[in-house]
Amino acid sequence: MNDNKPILRYTANERTNHWIVAILFMMAGLSGLALFHPALFWLSHLFGGGPWTRILHPFLGVAMFVFFLGLVVRFWRANFITANDRLWLRRVDRVMLNQEQGVPPVGKYNAGQKLLFWTLLACMLVLLLTGVVIWRAYFSHLFGIEVIRLSALAHALAAFVLVLSIIVHIYAGIWIKGSISAMLHGWVSRAWARKHHELWYREVTGDKTRGNHGRKEG
Template sequence: MTTRTETQKGDRIEQGTPVTVHRYTAAARINHWITAISLVLLALSGLALFHPSLYFLTGLFGGGPLARIIHPFIGVVLMLSFLGLFARFWKLNLWTRTDNIWLGRVKDVLAAQEGSLPEVGKYNAGQKLVFWSMSILIVLLFVSGIVIWQQYFSAYFTIDQRRIAVLSHSVLAIVAICVWIVHVYAAIWVRGTVGAMTRGKVTGGWAWRHHRRWLKELAKRKPEADPTSSTPAE
């Protein structure tokens, strides 16, 4: 029976003071930020069209007509970008028994008592829940968005189908915004996480504390890009 790997190409340990661990490649970071920016722009333009009290947000897009035109095209960008992220990370987000234990001790997570938590790989259960939630939500938002994109697809759907799609799209968007807020809050709360997605690196201490199984697997692996590196210190 083979054990599923918790590492990716580009993940490596770099000796130094402190020890540095390469967590995300430049391509992965660019992919992530295109997805994140697209999601923010969609949220702002969508909220602007959702309720009259938020219509002032259309000013960010050049007015109401332009916001309505631009919104679905940004949705296409989001879908394509997220497909890239999904292809990169879905295997590392598959659920394991360890994730059930981690969730069962979520009080310790919130209390920052990580000593009682099981060792996790590159992603913990919370991160995996965000990943799969956004995967489902983005696909459903894209499908419902196609139904209500009247400029190109009005002839393919009935009025009743478009009404259902509008309602579904609005509800799904609110849920997606809530999941995104949780994701951002968690990234800020766990110090060092934002730096991982901007610089691509974390300290060895950060990796040991939050993703110990991933770090241990990296330590056993032969170096990829730095032939002079050896088994890292903690």
């Protein structure tokens, strides 16, 4: 076994899908902020003015949801919560301090990444459903004013949670060195995979050697 040979973490298609979603998120987020409050209306200039911002925002949101579904189809199986994940969450303080002792090994994603995945999916679904209700050009006339008001509130709350989640996602990617490089180039070192995702490392390499993690405890 060549210990210097890198491991493919993300294919070109997966990386492209991810960055398309990221770009659409930025565009939908900025256009949404422009429509959210008059103090932020200047952001509409990025999209050609107020009318174009109102036209483009819902289409950007739908496109973001569709491409995000591509990520869901690719990765949902790897994001189920396991017993090791629950133990990992109970010992997340050790993870934050970079102390490996007693922290169970994880698969392709740790429990924090999995919770983020399901949070993003829930927010995307809420944004899509409420966005349809308040989409004046096509659908809002089908709903009563109270439903539209509640949908607008839920839409704003889901967007707020989504933005916070993405900030956490970016911070974690910067904090764990090698994560951003994996999404840019697709490859990670064997040492990185063994340290951060030992069960996944064993699965893709066939190496059954135990890493530095402590044994699983009840």
